[in-house]
Amino acid sequence: AQTVTQSQPEMSVQEAETVTLSCTYDTSESNYYLFWYKQPPSRQMILVIRQEAYKQQNATENRFSVNFQKAAKSFSLKISDSQLGDTAMYFCASGLYNTDKLIFGTGTRLQVFP
Amino acid sequence: EPEVTQTPSHQVTQMGQEVILRCVPISNHLYFYWYRQILGQKVEFLVSFYNNEISEKSEIFDDQFSVERPDGSNFTLKIRSTKLEDSAMYFCASSEQGQSYGYTFGSGTRLTVV
Numbered sequence: 001a002q003t004v005t006q007s008q009p010e011m012s013v014q015e016a017e018t019v020t021l022s023c024t025y026d027t028s029e030s031n032y033y034l035f036w037y038k039q040p041p042s043r044q045m046i047l048v049i050r051q052e053a054y055k056q057q058n059a060t061e062n063r064f065s066v067n068f069q070k071a072a073k074s075f076s077l078k079i080s081d082s083q084l085g086d087t088a089m090y091f092c093a094s095g096l097y098n099t100d101k102l103i104f105g106t107g108t109r110l111q112v113f114p
Numbered sequence: 115e116p117e118v119t120q121t122p123s124h125q126v127t128q129m130g131q132e133v134i135l136r137c138v139p140i141s142n143h144l145y146f147y148w149y150r151q152i153l154g155q156k157v158e159f160l161v162s163f164y165n166n167e168i169s170e171k172s173e174i175f176d177d178q179f180s181v182e183r184p185d186g187s188n189f190t191l192k193i194r195s196t197k198l199e200d201s202a203m204y205f206c207a208s209s210e211q212g213q214s215y216g217y218t219f220g221s222g223t224r225l226t227v228v
Contacts, residue, residue, distance in 0.1 A: 101159035
């Protein structure tokens with residue numbers, strides 16, 4: 001069975017600093033994909049970044065980057081130059097190509113302080 | 115930027131009543147999904163819908179649940195006879211190319227069954 005674990009329920013960071021959110025997953029499949037979603041307070045979930053397991057290169061989207069360690073089944077999200085607007089709940093999720101569903105972690109609540 | 119719109123944002127219903135949660139996916143998207151999040155728990159997959167039929171459903175999606183795309187723009191989730199344990203945030207999502215490319219989520223409907 002697929003599982004996704006986010007071991008940090010809450011984190012905080014000062015504006016302009018860098019923060020890393022952890023995610024580990026478990027799957028017996030060799031082909032899968034991983035996501036980070038951001039959910040600001042009272043707002044919809046937004047896709048932050050996507051990684052396909054067959055790609056060794058870590059995905060990057062502006063200030064957001066991942067550290068994908070396939071052997072360790074780890075998929076952490078690094079936010080550089082944190083901004084107040086980054087305050088949100090962050091969900092890690094995984095999916096397989098032969099199924100429609102995504103498996104989500106429990107989320108990490110990130111607070112960015114001025 | 116195109117959005118997935120969900121209505122209502124909050125619905126309170128009595129146990130045993132039927133509820134319909136409404137979603138307007140992004141117009142050129144072909145894949146549609148419902149997820150739910152019970153307070154404090156993980157976001158869970160309910161059902162996926164493509165080409166006017168259910169493509170996959172979870173164990174949660176029993177005979178009490180149904181989905182419909184009645185008019186080519188709306189995508190609805192019906193719960194026939196609500197139970198207390200159906201209280202949750204329900205998220206609609208849509209995707210142009212399928213789940214592996216990521217979803218666009220709506221802001222959710224908070225359903226409270228009393």
